[in-house]
Amino acid sequence: MGLDQPFFDDKNRAFWILQTIGWSGYFFLRTISGFAGGLGWMLLVHTLLLTATGYSLTLLMASLFRRLIKVKPVWTLLLSLACVIIASGTFSIIETWSVATFLKPGFKPEGIAYLSALFVDFALLAAWTALYYGINYFLLLEEQIDQRERLEHAASSAQLAMLRYQLNPHFLFNTLNSISTLVLLKQTERANAMLARLSSFLRYTLVNEPTAKVTLAQEVETLKLYLEIEKMRFEDRLRPHFKIESETIGARLPSLLLQPLIENAIKYAVTPSEDGADIWLTAAREGQAVRIEVADNGTSEGTDIAASPSTGVGLANIRDRLSQAYGAAHRFETRQNDRGGFSVIIEIPYETGETA
Structure with a gap:
């Protein structure tokens, strides 16, 4: 990347780096905690599936959020919340199915049982969303400050030229x-x-x-x-x-x-x-x-x-x-x-x- 280049100078590169580091950390922590709980080696398949699911869902969410960040704040809040709820439900269904398939073959979830992990997954995706908007709003603010400084400098230069x-x-x-x-x-x-x-x-x-x-x-x-x-x-x-x-x-x-x-x-x-x-x-x-x-x-x-x-x-x-x-x-x-x-x-x- 180069130490002389700001990390967020290339926003697309910064997103992929943070996305990969974040979900790699999720995979590592879930795996370690699972082994500590006495789960077998099938835990790796289960955790890898959850990591891939979370990675994919947040990519879709990021694609939507890039558009929502430009609309009125109230719509950004409401639509983002709806998106997180839907994604959390999807994540919970996949996680419950994976538990029943790889970790507890005797477990047969039905109906509402598929949403047993909804609150945990909602907290995870909500935290990801907050971090996404936090970083992007900070970058937007920096851009506006830089733009204002450029405009002020241009106005000052024009004023000096006029006076000269x-x-x-x-x-x-x-x-x-x-x-x-x-x-x-x-x-x-x-x-x-x-x-x-x-x-x-x-x-x-x-x-x-x-x-x-x-x-x-x-x-x-x-x-x-x-x-x-x-x-x-x-x-x-x-x-x-x-x-x-x-x-x-x-x-x-x-x-x-x-x-x-x-x-x-x-x-x-x-x-x-x-x-x-x-x-x-x-x-x-x-x-x-x-x-x-x-x-x-x-x-x-x-x-x-x-x-x-x-x-x-x-x-x-x-x-x-x-x-x-x-x-x-x-x-x-x-x-x-x-x-x-x-x-x-x-x-x-x-x-x-x-x-x-």
Whole structure:
């Protein structure tokens, strides 16, 4: 069978194994008890006949029960009970005849006497029936649990994909407008450079699996692609700073999780200011968690930014993605920082390629 294969993985094989083991045990116990009671060697013929009868009857019962298990429970109960009673009666008649034929030739049963073993046989077949339904209902329950887990996983993956594709398209429109302007101004080299960087960034967003996790190093490289595009628009007004601790670069997180935060910082800190703004991305290991902060020194109030409809959508998107990916095992916080700007703090479990 193989130790790595679940016993009930092949239900048909498992049934025949259990059926054979069960009735072999019945034959052994009946034979031992008969010899202990002083019965002769004809007991073997008698016990073998009873074992074959029980084996055959339960095969017929199993064939019926496979259909009954799919109907309403009340009908399953009533029809199964009727089946056990009929099978017990048949078993008792054969057992009584076998006793009279092989063990007690002088015994001449008549009429109701053929049902002398009815209660014992009923108990035996009822126990077999209970075991049959018990095992099969357990397997049905396991199948339903597995199916529900598959559906939940599919729904979660679909939700993550939807959230990943809900990226704010403003930057794409702005970038295309900038490229168009550079072309009109005949600054073809800058237009080509911006177009190449946009192509690299979009290729990453399309090729990467939307439900996959990437390392923080990969996420930072993607952010740098995005920032190179924005730097061509804002030049010295956009001043990004990265402070990534070395032990966090292999930590895994949902892809493109941080891009909306950088985009919000550009929109609400860099764009409104003539002097632009600084944006800091920091990542540090804290125990079994990774703390990531995106901060700016813009002049906007943090509460106003958080309440903005467009930013609210971005922040809600990130909250939902974190909930889908980590459940309650994460922290998401927004606040005004000591630089006078806005900060978003994320704490997620520290996962690497082996633990993710």
